[in-house]
Amino acid sequence: MDCDEVLQCGQNRSGVYQIWPRNRVMVGGVHVYCDMETSGGGWTVIQRRGDFKRPSDFFLKPWQNYKTGFGDLRRDFWLGNDNIYAITNQKKYYLRIDLFDHANNTRYAFYDQFWLDNESHHYKLHAYDYSGDAGDSLSRTHDGQKFSTIDRDNDNSTHHCAQRHKGAWWYADCHSSNLNGMYNSEKVKSADGIIWSTWRGNSESLKMTEMKIRPMDFRSSFLDMDIDAV
Secondary structure, three states: OOHHHHHHOOOOOOEEEEEOOOOOOOOOOEEEEEEOOHHHOOEEEEEEEOOOOOOOOOOOOOHHHHHHOEEOOOOOEEOOHHHHHHHHOOOOEEEEEEEEOOOOOEEEEEEEEEEEOOHHHOOOEEEEEEEEOOOOOOHHHHOOOOOEEOOEOOOOOOOOHHHHOOOOEOOOOOOOEEOOOOOOOOEOOOOOOOEEHHHHOOOEOOOEEEEEEEEOOHHHHHHHOOHHHO
């Protein structure tokens, strides 16, 4: 189950819902934030950053926090790698990443396929077939990479990228994007902020980001549903 199925059940307002992924690692449902507005809705949001008056290092957390998730679903949060794995291994999913800079300009990146492997494979990233206007700062560098945190170094670098750049991500050697970096003012040093390099380079930290997923069969299932229920 995901936010697409929530939408098909007639819930067309963005907000927090409980879902039951078929590949759930643990027993019970998962609370998620559903975006029912962007491009027809049905998006399950897996990450959000923004100016929510948190400490700049709020996302600088160890493996266990990223495994289970943290934050406030109505503010800034990480849904949890176990949850993302469970959802994205039910069926095939799109990934959409919405980006906002400090001048309120917006860009997006869209990937036709996205999923994570399980914890025993270090939540390896799979992201393919980019489109959008932000440039590809994910699949070209990070596809096939394992997830790293400040206490788990799974990158390809001689450095510990998560410690060096102060955020958990699918680091290679080290990154062209880091949406879980430090929340900073516009200018940063050494790519330590919220970075999407193909849009704003490595020295400008973004103001807000959202990562969201939706099943690839969304359009056909949405068109087949009872429109009166929406």
